[in-house]
Amino acid sequence: MSLTIITTGDGSHSLRNEALNETYHSVHGALQESVHVFIRNGLEHRLRDFHNESLSIFEVGFGTGLNALLTANYALENTVTISYTSIEAFPVPGEIWRTLNYGSTEEGQKRFYSLHEAAWETEQQIVPRFRLRKMHITLEDMILPASSFDVIYFDAFAPNKQPDLWTLPMLEKVTALLRPGGVFVTYCAKGQLKRDLKSLGLTTDTLPGPPGKKEMVRATRAVMG
Numbered sequence: 657m658s659l660t661i662i663t664t665g666d667g668s669h670s671l672r673n674e675a676l677n678e679t680y681h682s683v684h685g686a687l688q689e690s691v692h693v694f695i696r697n698g699l700e701h702r703l704r705d706f707h708n709e710s711l712s713i714f715e716v717g718f719g720t721g722l723n724a725l726l727t728a729n730y731a732l733e734n735t736v737t738i739s740y741t742s743i744e745a746f747p748v749p750g751e752i753w754r755t756l757n758y759g760s761t762e763e764g765q766k767r768f769y770s771l772h773e774a775a776w777e778t779e780q781q782i783v784p785r786f787r788l789r790k791m792h793i794t795l796e797d798m799i800l801p802a803s804s805f806d807v808i809y810f811d812a813f814a815p816n817k818q819p820d821l822w823t824l825p826m827l828e829k830v831t832a833l834l835r836p837g838g839v840f841v842t843y844c845a846k847g848q849l850k851r852d853l854k855s856l857g858l859t860t861d862t863l864p865g866p867p868g869k870k871e872m873v874r875a876t877r878a879v880m881g
């Protein structure tokens with residue numbers, strides 16, 4: 657796997673997978689995209705009418721660990737306990753993630769490193785109120801119990817680069833993991849994706865995208881039924 661570190665429009669790093677000629681985040685700003693799509697429109701949105709003590713998140717593509725870091729920061733700064741499960745088919749090598757500019761303070765960098773250094777397959781406490789379970793597995797092979805997550809961060813490579821991860825059966829497999837009232841968020845806003853999510857019985861909203869991108873999608877599983 658050939659990966660190149662790039663600096664995106666907001667100054668935060670991302671990676672380019674050279675074989676796919678695809679970046680891990682928006683070139684307009686990796687940090688601002690992750691905050692907008694996953695934290696604000698996924699996690700924060702779900703918390704608005706959430707009455708349980710702890711919330712569980714499933715991520716497709718651990719990658720650089722940026723979404724996990726932002727979510728751990730959120731748990732630290734707010735009174736919510738998060739259990740975070742992330743799958744990754746091709747873990748980013750240490751010599752690459754160690755050079756990413758994601759921990760802005762010494763503490764933040766330590767936290768970022770501990771996400772990457774955490775053992776695979778077992779749940780680990782990273783900071784108070786944030787537990788991480790990384791699974792080294794493909795989405796195709798992943799098996800997790802249905803109705804076990806409140807928020808899904810669907811952060812696979814784009815449909816034109818990895819069409820197999822965006823098929824109706826694959827979306828059905830992923831969204832079956834949502835609890836009633838749970839939300840699936842992604843940076844992609846393709847018409848076919850929206851039609852597929854609707855056909856799976858989810859309420860699908862097209863939301864404004866992060867800077868540089870017009871739209872994104874959030875799909876919600878009904879509370880009843």
Ligand SMILES: C[S@@+](CC[C@H](N)C(=O)[O-])C[C@H]1O[C@@H](n2cnc3c(N)ncnc32)[C@H](O)[C@@H]1O
Pocket residue numbers: 679680681716717718719720721722723743744745746747793794795796811812813814818821
């Ligand atoms: C768009 S990147 C985003 C990664 C991550 N969320 C981040 O913020 O860096 C997509 C990720 O999905 C991973 N991936 C590719 N194919 C996969 C598969 N079949 N199953 C699980 N993960 C896969 C890639 O290795 C990559 O890390």
